[in-house]
Amino acid sequence: MGESITFWVLAVVSVAAALGLVFSRRAVYSALMLGVVMLSLAVLYAVQDAPFLAAVQIIVYTGAVMMLFLFVLMLVGVDSSDSLVETIRGQRFWAIVAGLGFAALLAFGIGNVVLTAPKGLTAATKAGNVPSLAELIFTRHVFAFEVTSALLITAALGAMVLAHRERTEAKPTQKDLSRQRFVAFGRTGKNPASLPGPGTYARHNAIDMPALLPDGTVSPLSVNRVLARHEAEEGTLPPEIAEVLRQDELDREAERHSTPTPAEEAASGPDTEPVDTEPIHGEPIHTEPSAEAGPGEEPADAEEALTPGRAGRPASEEDGK
Amino acid sequence: MTTHYLVLSALLFAIGGVGVLVRRNAIVVFMCVELMLNACNLAFVTFARQNGNLDGQVIAFFVMIVAAAEVVIGLAIIVTIFRTRRSASVDDASLLKH
Numbered sequence: 001m002g003e004s005i006t007f008w009v010l011a012v013v014s015v016a017a018a019l020g021l022v023f024s025r026r027a028v029y030s031a032l033m034l035g036v037v038m039l040s041l042a043v044l045y046a047v048q049d050a051p052f053l054a055a056v057q058i059i060v061y062t063g064a065v066m067m068l069f070l071f072v073l074m075l076v077g078v079d080s081s082d083s084l085v086e087t088i089r090g091q092r093f094w095a096i097v098a099g100l101g102f103a104a105l106l107a108f109g110i111g112n113v114v115l116t117a118p119k120g121l122t123a124a125t126k127a128g129n130v131p132s133l134a135e136l137i138f139t140r141h142v143f144a145f146e147v148t149s150a151l152l153i154t155a156a157l158g159a160m161v162l163a164h165r166e167r168t169e170a171k172p173t174q175k176d177l178s179r180q181r182f183v184a185f186g187r188t189g190k191n192p193a194s195l196p197g198p199g200t201y202a203r204h205n206a207i208d209m210p211a212l213l214p215d216g217t218v219s220p221l222s223v224n225r226v227l228a229r230h231e232a233e234e235g236t237l238p239p240e241i242a243e244v245l246r247q248d249e250l251d252r253e254a255e256r257h258s259t260p261t262p263a264e265e266a267a268s269g270p271d272t273e274p275v276d277t278e279p280i281h282g283e284p285i286h287t288e289p290s291a292e293a294g295p296g297e298e299p300a301d302a303e304e305a306l307t308p309g310r311a312g313r314p315a316s317e318e319d320g321k
Numbered sequence: 322m323t324t325h326y327l328v329l330s331a332l333l334f335a336i337g338g339v340g341v342l343v344r345r346n347a348i349v350v351f352m353c354v355e356l357m358l359n360a361c362n363l364a365f366v367t368f369a370r371q372n373g374n375l376d377g378q379v380i381a382f383f384v385m386i387v388a389a390a391e392v393v394i395g396l397a398i399i400v401t402i403f404r405t406r407r408s409a410s411v412d413d414a415s416l417l418k419h
Contacts, residue, residue: 015329022353034355044326045363055377056382056385060389061359065355069351132375137382163400164398222398
């Protein structure tokens with residue numbers, strides 16, 4: 001009686017979870033559903049006189065295999081959901097028909113078999129489940145057991161070989177990176193120093209406080225884009241910063257339209273620094289192609305933009321924000 | 322009761338098979354293969370009890386080991402394919418070279 005209650009509960013749960021595994025769009029949900037199926041199967045093993053297998057099922061499958069699945073899922077892009085476009089026409093329909101037919105064939109075939117009452121394992125496991133299994137594995141199946149160890153070692157080696165990636169070029173040193181920055185500076189006037197930090201003021205000292213230029217305007221380079229986006233969504237972004245960001249966006253757009261040709265860009269070499277490619281301009285509207293601008297006038301601007309904002313500023317100026 | 326277990330095992334196997342045929346994400350296809358292996362294990366354990374013979378459980382144990390090795394290699398292959406193609410869809414992996 002107890003067994004049939006356990007069976008029916010777990011059968012419904014596991015079939016539902018298996019259907020969820022197949023039909024859920026998100027791969028992470030599929031993985032969790034697979035975990036549910038594995039856990040219910042472990043309980044079914046335990047009910048059927050296989051306590052050792054139940055433990056191994058939980059340890060190996062839900063413990064190791066599921067974790068591996070989730071790890072790879074996170075590496076390979078969690079948000080990738082299946083496209084619904086069929087590459088083979090009617091594939092989905094015929095696959096489901098085939099699945100239903102196969103299930104019916106198996107189920108009716110099994111249902112037709114007349115089985116005697118199960119013999120049970122009490123006679124076979126006089127010494128207990130684990131010792132009896134051990135006796136079988138280490139006597140009659142000892143060769144298969146040894147071969148299994150070879151298989152596991154091969155699998156570990158194979159995983160290492162497959163997942164290893166050889167570095168084809170030397171890792172750029174700090175010297176190389178610095179040289180690249182200054183080459184870019186000479187070519188496009190791009191600021192070689194680090195970006196200005198947030199403003200430090202008498203009453204505010206936080207990452208969302210922009211640095212101020214000598215003329216009291218906000219330096220767009222010091223504005224944290226992520227925070228600004230969140231604040232804009234919440235409607236708490238100060239209009240001044242919003243204005244500066246908008247202007248900056250326009251500048252960048254103009255820059256993009258007058259940027260050097262691809263050949264010139266390729267000549268400037270790999271750029272590993274993820275800072276803004278735009279030189280800092282004194283005037284907001286300044287659509288001169290930066291490639292032609294040269295280091296003559298730009299560096300002064302760049303330097304000017306860098307120095308302010310770091311040190312504390314008078315509170316009167318800071319009231320503006 | 323044995324019949325019930327076997328029918329459950331057949332159902333899970335068929336669902337896993339449909340998943341392998343229908344899904345495109347290589348990782349989900351892989352999970353469906355695992356589901357089919359698990360269904361087979363349930364049948365093995367059931368037959369072990371039906372026949373009063375522990376060999377079924379031994380086989381299920383070996384199936385688990387092989388499945389673990391297979392998962393390791395399969396996922397490593399998926400990661401390698403993802404690196405060259407930036408996609409985990411089985412449709413994109415139509416060539417063995419890149």
